[in-house]
Amino acid sequence: MKIIGIITILLSGSIMIYSTLDFPEWGDPLSPANTHLSVYYIENSMPDTSVPNIVTAILADYRSYDTMFETTVIFAAGLACFLLLRNFRKKKKEYSLYRHIPTGVTLKIKNSADLADDTKLFQRIDSTWVPFDLVTRTASGLIVPFIQIFALYVIAHGHHSPGGGFQGGVIFGAAFILFAISYSLRESLKIISEKTAVILSCVGVMIYAGTGLLCLLFGSNFLNYGSLAQILFTDPVSARSLAILFVEIGVGLAVAGVMIWLYYNISSSGKYNQGL
């Protein structure tokens, strides 16, 4: 099997490398990919949308239909993970473990269905619980707020600098995942519960589609932001710039929510207990 694989791949790879003889040179400004459509984007994105970052202008305006379904794809991926992994059936628990925080003694309580999960003195833990490292906790606690502010900056400045909804959303989700790794899944579920993460991602997709529907209401095509000038009190070009910001915020919310949702499901394989 391995030899057959190697032979097949060497054959197809040599064909591919042979085909590069006809390819344009690297960095050739006159290559076919660089001459037709992209020239229009570079020359006209500023007069059309007044967004200096051409990539953002194309992503959220010229190709916004594509990006809307891209956001839907991420949401569908989160949904698929949820449906595959989430443990809906609640196993009847025989006992629960509670850790007395001041002394560090763990109590095993049978038939504890009527006890609260957490009080000031007692903390609900799992059998795989390990004491967390002070250094990791403190360091991540120092870093996480700055990462989150940077994520908001990346979303808000997607017009003027490299960035946008996808990148900012991923950074925001990564900051929260860092928190969840350095603390534990139970701690992070107290801050952003599963429901909140799902609602965040749904709201993100709905902001995007809602902007498109609003354009439809004001008498232009779906996701043609120019008609939003009537409610934003600006000229159509600036209205496009502002609508791109709305759309990027929607994308950022959706991506951040789905990242957190995916992490919850995959790290605890759908049980939502201690996690990693």
Place this chain on the structure above:
Amino acid sequence: MDNYLFFIVSKFNYWGVMILIMIGIYAIISKQNLIKKIIGMNIFQTAIILFYISIGSKKNASIPILHHLNEHTQKINPDDFVNPLPHVLMLTAIVVSVATLGVALSLAIKIYQQFGTLEENIINNKIAADNNRQSVIDRL
């Protein structure tokens, strides 16, 4: 000699991409471990992203971000900015790769819960044994 050097310099980015694609397909075809297959799939996707980005590059061009201040006086020369379209396409491709990675990992978790292993040949043997037992029961 100079001719060959020019040829290598102008095409080596494609060769790097092709080698990465070959590594990715090799991992997908002949590795038995499902996680290694997923890693191969990711290497493949990364190679495609690299391919698109290297197509969009131009010599002596800057990033595709204009200046806001002198937007009316500025005459934009398309050769000064790299092609933004492959960047947009690959931004969405990265998102798709994250989505496929998530779904693939959760499928791997489910398979591990079902069979207790991630090795493909052992899983196939277990499925075949199950089918045999089922057919014996049916015959009885």
